Amino acid sequence: MTSTPLPSEQTDEAGAPDRRRWFALAIVMTAAFMDLVDVTIVNIAIPSIQEHLGATFSSIQWITAGYALAFAAGLITGGRLGDIYGRKRLFLVGIGGFTLASALCGFAANPEMLVASRILQGAMAALMVPQVLSIVHATFPAHERGKVFGLFGAIVGLGAVSGPMLGALLTEWNLFGLEWRPIFLINLPVGIAGLILGSRFISESKAPKALRLDLIGVLLVTLGLLMLIYPLTRGEELDWPLWGHLSMAGSLAVFALFVVFERYKTRKDGSPLVELSLFKVKSFAAGIAVQLTFGVSLGIFFLVWTLYMQIGLGWSALRAGTTGIPFSIAVSLAAGLSVQKLVPRFGRKVLQTGALTMAAGLLLYIWEADRYGTAIQSWQMALPLVVMGLGMGLIVAPLTDAVLSEVPREHSGSASGLINTMTQMGNALGLGLVSVVFFGVIDDKLAPEAVGVAFVDAFQNALWWATAVLVVIFCLMFALPARPRVGMEGADEPAADAPVVKEPVLTP
Incomplete structure (x- = not known):
């Protein structure tokens, strides 16, 4: 009986590694980008949604937090379902459901329908997203994963801030008179293309032994x-x-x-559901703790940043979106450099430098917000945003690689689900804390002329909290391995714990 080779072991007719697996990578990375954009794209459209749907601040918070809550609650289950029923199958179900939920969001008639559709969207993302890292983990040999996770880090950076930029453009253009709705409807062609191409180009893999949910x-x-x-x-x-x-x-x-x-x-x-033995792997346990606290910091920053610019400073969606471009560029550049050049030489010091750099950027932002008040300009925000972006880029890509590097392939879906769960749980906690560290210091009955100053003060207060979280992250990183492992022993060889590959990659 001839067994199907692992995707990472497949070769073309000339005997060289099959480069077509990179098409499969492009598909799952596009899906990950779509999810990341969808998390941040909503923030920039909040004033438009509030105006045209008559949404209250409570509804607005649930439009963002509802997604994060459903996402966090379903990620571990989504990862394990991929291990049991096949990562390709769950990825396709997830991206199909995510596309449908995006359509429901785009055609929502009231705030309640939009909140419900966002919760469904988060649940479908919980099926789709864990399969991305587990497909990468099962498809690429250890010596290639550094490059792949470098690309993943760049995608994270682009998705985090290009979301607001894209949301700003779509909202300002008011395509077909749809106002904010295109921020969700744009997912339809991307999702349909991912569904069609994914069914053809992604190989199936699952845990080698029979598991039950x-x-x-x-x-x-x-x-x-x-x-x-x-x-x-x-x-x-x-x-x-x-x-x-x-x-x-x-x-x-x-x-x-x-x-x-x-x-x-x-x-x-x-x-x-969760392989507790994973927590005996020091790099995994420490990385999970860092993922949780890092998610808290990001959850606080991105929402209050949008509220600060659009409501506090009165900027348009387009101006707020373009202000984030330096951040996006800095994250992408640092993410690529960190995995390929810096981490192999300096190890965890790169991640710790990233945490301190992000904290320095936040402190600089606090100083500028205090000095310039409501008169601050976009160009004055460029320096703290670049510093923050460089710090984030030094963390996101190598952290993922460090957490998964020593995880057995048979548990890659469960581990991926845990990683994403901790990040999203942190994000949801951060969004919840916004009501304390941001809205909690704003008077409920503000005169219109006092809104700007109040939001500036609340923004600074929230950034102090985010800075404190980054200091905690820096300390937690001492538990990460001092030096990265080149790869697990025998990781590139098919073994008993390798996923069962049911079909060759790229089979028409």
Whole structure:
């Protein structure tokens, strides 16, 4: 019986590695970019959505937090489903559902429908996104993954800030009189193309041994995440009720029960939702902690930054979007350099330098916001944004590589789901904290002429919090390996823990 070779081992007729696997990479990276853009593109259109749908600030917060909440709650399950039923299959289901949800967002008739559609969109992204890293992990040999994760880091940087730029253009152009709706409808042609090309060019892979979905584990982890994030998101709006505090405290007990059950499930049939053995890998455990806190920092910054520019300073969507271009360029450049040139030579010091550089950029931004007030100009923001972008670029690409480098391939879907869950959980926590560190210091009854100054002050307060989180990240990074591993021993050889590849890559 002839076994199908792993995609990374396939060769063309001349005996050279099959370059067509890079087409598969382009497809999954495009899907990842679409998701990243969709997270940030909404922020820039908030004033337009508020005006044309009559959305309240509470609805606006849920349009962003609802997506993050559904995304975080479903990522671990999405990653494990890929391990069980096939990463290609789940990727296609996810991108198809994401495209449908985008259409529903684009045609939403009221704030409630938009919030519900965003929650569905987040749930579908939870099926799609974990497969991206696990497909990369299963397709490319260890010596190529550094280059691939460098590209991934660049995509993260582009998606983080090109989203606001694209959202600004689409909102300002008011295509066909649709106002803000094209920010969602633009996903339709991209999603359809990804669905068609992905079905042809992505190879199927799954865990080598038969696994079953841990339904009780799914219930417990989803319940724990909802109990923690929901009251945090609505706390300020509801004046921090007692049930909210009890829910957040109770989430810790639910997570503890989840760990106990996962240990039992591992002993019983070897099919837990989360492979707890992954946390015995020092690089993975430390990286997960960094991902969580890094997500908190980004969740705080990107939303308050948009509110500060558009509502506090009164800038148009286009002006706010173009202001972020230096950040996007800096992230992309630093991400590529960090993996290819810097990390192999300096190890984790590169990531720690990135954390300190981001913190320096935030401090510079705080100083400028205080000095120039509401008279600050876009060009004056360029320097802190470039400094922040360089710092972020030094973190995003090598961090992903460090977390996954020692993970067995059979658990790559579960590990990928955990990585994304921690990032999105941090992001959701950060969005929830916005109600405390930003809206919490703004008077509910402001005179129109006082709005600008109040938002500037709140922006500075939020950035102090984000800076403190980055200091915590710097300290956590001491637990990462001092030097990167070139690759797991035997990673490039088909082994018992290699994914089962059901068909050759790029089979028509």
